[in-house]
Amino acid sequence: MLLDPTFLAIQFLNGLQLASLLFLLAVGLSVVFGLMGFINLAHGTLYMIGAYIGLSVARSTGSFWLALVAAPVAVALLGMVFHVVLLRHMQAASPMKQVLVTFGLIFVGLDSVRYIWGNYSHGIDLPAVLAGGVSVLGETYPIYRLFIIGLGLAVLAALHWGLERTRLGALVRAGVDDRETAAALGIDVGLAFFAVFCLGCALAGLAGVVAAPVLSVYPGMDMSVLILTLIVVVIGGPGSLKGAALGALVIGMAQTFGQVLVPALASVMIYAVMAAVLLARPGGLVRARHG
Amino acid sequence: MRILFGLALALIAGLPAPAGAGDPIRIGVVLPFSGVYAALGGDITDGMMLAFETFGDTVAGRRIELIREDSEVKPSVGLTKTKKLVYQDQVDLLVGPVASNVAGAMRDFVHNAEIPLIVPNAGNNLLTGERCSPWVIRTSFSNDQINRGMGGWLFDKGYRSLYLLAADYAAGHQMMAAVKRSFTAAGGAIVGEEYPPLRETKDFAPYLAKIKAAKPDAMYVFFAGGPAIQFVKQVHDFGLKKEIALTGAGWLTSPLFLPAEGAAAVGFTGALNYVPSIDSDENRQFQNAFQEKHGRVGSEFTVQGYDTARLIVEALEITGGATDDKAALVAAMHQVSFTGPRGPLRIDPATNNVIQDIYVFETRQVGYAVKQVVIDKMEAVQDPPNGCRMEVGRG
Amino acid sequence: MTDLAQDRLRLAVAAVMAAAALLWWATAGFFGHELIAQVAIxxxxxxxxxxxxxxAGMVSLGHAAFFGAGAYATAGLTVLLGWPAWLALPASMVVAGLLAVVVGAFAVRLAGVFFIMITLAIGEMVHAYLFRSRTFGGDDGLGGIPRPDLGALGLTLDDPSHFSLAVLTLALLVYLGLRQVVGSPFGQVLAGIHRNEARMRALGCPVRHYKLAAFTLAGAIAGLAGSLAAQHNNFISPELVTWTTSGEALIVVIVGGMGTLVGPVAGAAAVILAGHYLSGLTEYWMFFMGLMFVAVVLIAGDGLQGALERLARRFGRAAG
Known part of the structure; x- marks a missing residue:
């Protein structure tokens, strides 16, 4: 059974779907970290808030598509406010202060969500076009999962284009490469950071609303992805788009095939993979910083 | 150790005068009120409050007073809060907790302190089995009690092979063991079993593909909370129910999770100690009162809280409101029996676990709503002693 | 403020806190003693x-593994093997220290965020093992852990007041001991590595050996705390070993003021007591806890002790 090609193909798609979600979550965190060394532990909170805003929009308008657009925009705005009010003053602070502030924001975010949306779990219904399944090698596979894979690939392509072909992309690349030199050359690293931070927030919000129909919406969903996202960032090598994609792929596959092939080690698989990667390549799979 | 505990309690008990007619009866409540499990703590507390409104919050001139503490679902925190309630607030009895690991941490302390603890959820078999205590009374269920009958029931319905799937922790293993035992005893075969990690698993798809390949007649599962919703939706998305019957411990489609699961939950067959659709006057009265007050359906957790409070009120009426003699209070609880929303109920003096009906239900689309519809009932399900020997004063 | 003045200020703060703890101990009831023990541990x-x-500048998010190792070693040695508790206490420190040697041998090869994440990974692997371990009761945990019998010294540790006094004394000894370590040549080298690792390496300092030694010592002391926690609760469970326990300790250190030793003690008292009292007031107590963390960074900057030292500097300048 385990070597049956259909079975393996289905599991591969499952791994790809998880990788796609993890990529959406990790890429913003990774580039922000690479750019400014800024550790945002509240990234999972943005994911949770994205899911809840998506829930409210989908409930009130009846449109999943609207939720898919509104949630990332709303979370990006929220990120913007936080940046202006709080994080702007934290950029130069020691990493440990950033840890404490963003850890505090996890608590604030969780209780705010409980206060606004209550303690109960919710689901988001899919539009007819995405509900149901298609046949993959004779097995039913949910269309929505293929949609998630497609969305992940589309975001990856768009970010790649943006990074290579736009002025902002050039700023970001210069900033990640060598912050000091870039600043000396008159490049506004702070502005690049702000833009990337907001984009990262939007993508976390997008991940939240995309995950909601599969993983549901509940208080505590933030912590369920935080560690996984951090692992993806670190395995891939912080500051790199390619790294985030590669890290997401490695963890998505390790998690999926680990559960199937070595169930006894399912709970430690991703940690073991991370430990192995870090010991073999202490800077992560992709080295972003050259300077 | 025991002598010291006695001494400590004699000291604190000696400070205030013995409880008189006017003093309030203090009940310490240790439940999760913050974080991820707040919904369960809230449901149980709401149920208790409704029962005190319904059956009286004053016994023999003494008002019943609740002191709530947040367990955070952490054993060490639950234990600290328990000590606070006993030492500082000097409660007469305790109610809690939700989670079995917290119950494990509290058990030795209340046993040595000889303070009655009424457990309104935590289902670990050991708590009313090998690690039972004269001071620990459970009004909810044991993991074994819910699932034990289902092996035989499923076999009688024609299922011959079963695939087991449950979260990898004590409750998951205990529930699956109960089904496994009764299903194989009836002559059925277990063709596979998997225990996904408790918190790490969010995507069940890898397991679903494996179950599909094993081609069992039915899968029997236990999940609750977020994972329950995820599992139900994913089973539905993969179209698994067309080939394999979905059965399991009834929390999978609890009223707490059903709104999020929606139509994906249709077709599940489960066993539980309570579902809101039970056809009885007691249940209708309860649901009407609860829904009027809170605007939502009362869950099995609510009913466990409700029955817990009723047990306390009725036991206090037997003792005439006296709480100083804890042994008499526990003895009174053994005498209480009533028919509540979930049917006839009493505490088994041999184990201190509840004796109750277990319902087999199917989750169906009824009009616009998805409901758990009762299809069968196992009456007065009572746990065997499971190694429980009630000995007063043994740690 | 000179280094000497700073050191004196820290010692003075430690003395004030010790005095406050003793005063609290003398006036506390049963539950007060429970809280004192919890804070001290x-x-x-x-x-x-x-x-x-x-x-040493090594930010670990897996320190609970050694706390847990101490707690589980104490439980294993006393409950499962029948050792006396007074012997299990030092033995637990050895077990935690040995685990730290093994973990550290891998972990000290990494730095920065990679060190954070590998300690997290190893901590979670230890948690996963204990969560599934039948021997140690799995996720249900294990009860019946005894406290040492110090009847010969006239102490009955099952009495909360005696136990809390014993734990307070140990906390004071740990503080004085670690103060010596930080002030010693060994501590100076660690501080040098923290400031500029490349320079220390260029000077021929075996940086990894020093880091491993620090990691081991910290692990052994965390094991002591774990052993005391097991005795305090008479119970252990995998909760002790989760990354959130490590996270809480890190928060306490940052809130109190990193690298000050007295700061983390004040931080432990502040965070535990605030959590205890806030949770009795509102079910949204985590919200206020979170705000408190943000406020500490915005107002106090380098934690409670850091803020005090800044105040002292300003006052010193004004006076001078």
Whole structure:
């Protein structure tokens, strides 16, 4: 059974779907970290808030598509406010202060969500076009999962284009490469950071609303992805788009095939993979910083 | 150790005068009120409050007073809060907790302190089995009690092979063991079993593909909370129910999770100690009162809280409101029996676990709503002693 | 403020806190003694982490593994093997220290965020093992852990007041011991590595050996705290070993003030007591806890002790 090609193909798609979600979550965190060394532990909170805003929009308008657009925009705005009010003053602070502030924001975010949306779990219904399944090698596979894979690939392509072909992309690349030199050359690293931070927030919000129909919406969903996202960032090598994609792929596959092939080690698989990667390549799979 | 505990309690008990007619009866409540499990703590507390409104919050001139503490679902925190309630607030009895690991941490302390603890959820078999205590009374269920009958029931319905799937922790293993035992005893075969990690698993798809390949007649599962919703939706998305019957411990489609699961939950067959659709006057009265007050359906957790409070009120009426003699209070609880929303109920003096009906239900689309519809009932399900020997004063 | 003045200020703060703890102990009831023991145990745990984070600059998110190792070793040795508790206490420190040697041998090869994540990974692997371990009761945990019988010294540790006094004394000893370590040549080298690792390496300093030694010592002291926690609760469960326990300790260290030793003690008291009282007031107590963390950074900057030292500097300048 385990070597049956259909079975393996289905599991591969499952791994790809998880990788796609993890990529959406990790890429913003990774580039922000690479750019400014800024550790945002509240990234999972943005994911949770994205899911809840998506829930409210989908409930009130009846449109999943609207939720898919509104949630990332709303979370990006929220990120913007936080940046202006709080994080702007934290950029130069020691990493440990950033840890404490963003850890505090996890608590604030969780209780705010409980206060606004209550303690109960919710689901988001899919539009007819995405509900149901298609046949993959004779097995039913949910269309929505293929949609998630497609969305992940589309975001990856768009970010790649943006990074290579736009002025902002050039700023970001210069900033990640060598912050000091870039600043000396008159490049506004702070502005690049702000833009990337907001984009990262939007993508976390997008991940939240995309995950909601599969993983549901509940208080505590933030912590369920935080560690996984951090692992993806670190395995891939912080500051790199390619790294985030590669890290997401490695963890998505390790998690999926680990559960199937070595169930006894399912709970430690991703940690073991991370430990192995870090010991073999202490800077992560992709080295972003050259300077 | 025991002598010291006695001494400590004699000291604190000696400070205030013995409880008189006017003093309030203090009940310490240790439940999760913050974080991820707040919904369960809230449901149980709401149920208790409704029962005190319904059956009286004053016994023999003494008002019943609740002191709530947040367990955070952490054993060490639950234990600290328990000590606070006993030492500082000097409660007469305790109610809690939700989670079995917290119950494990509290058990030795209340046993040595000889303070009655009424457990309104935590289902670990050991708590009313090998690690039972004269001071620990459970009004909810044991993991074994819910699932034990289902092996035989499923076999009688024609299922011959079963695939087991449950979260990898004590409750998951205990529930699956109960089904496994009764299903194989009836002559059925277990063709596979998997225990996904408790918190790490969010995507069940890898397991679903494996179950599909094993081609069992039915899968029997236990999940609750977020994972329950995820599992139900994913089973539905993969179209698994067309080939394999979905059965399991009834929390999978609890009223707490059903709104999020929606139509994906249709077709599940489960066993539980309570579902809101039970056809009885007691249940209708309860649901009407609860829904009027809170605007939502009362869950099995609510009913466990409700029955817990009723047990306390009725036991206090037997003792005439006296709480100083804890042994008499526990003895009174053994005498209480009533028919509540979930049917006839009493505490088994041999184990201190509840004796109750277990319902087999199917989750169906009824009009616009998805409901758990009762299809069968196992009456007065009572746990065997499971190694429980009630000995007063043994740690 | 000179280094000497700063050191004196820290010692003075430690003395004031010790006096306050004793006063509280003398007036506390049964539950007060329980809280004192809890704060003192967490303070020991936080001080051990401060040696790593504050002095050596090694931010660990897996320190609970050694706290847990101490607790589980105590449970295993007393409940399962029948050792006396007074012997299990030092033995638990050895077990935790040995685990730290093994873990550290891998972990000290990494730095920065990679060190954070590998300690997290190893911590979670230890948690996963204990969560599934039948021997140690799995996720249900294990009860019946005894406290040492110190009847010969006239102490009955099952009495909360005696136990809390014993734990307070140990916390004070750990503080004085770690103060010596930080002030010693060994501590100076660690501080040098923290400031500029490349320079220390260029000077021919075996950086990894020093880091491993610090990691081991911190692990052993965390093991002591774990052993005391097991005795305090008479119970252990995998909860002790989760990354959130490590996270809490890190928070306590940052709130109190990294690299000050007295700061983390104040941080332990502040965080535990605030959590205890806030949770009795509102079910949204985590919201206010979170705000408190943000406020500490915005107002106090380098934690409670850091703010005090800044105030002292300003006052010193004004006076001078």
């Amino acid at each position: 967490f303070a020991i745990f936080a001080m051990s982490l401060d040696l790593l984070v504050g002095t």
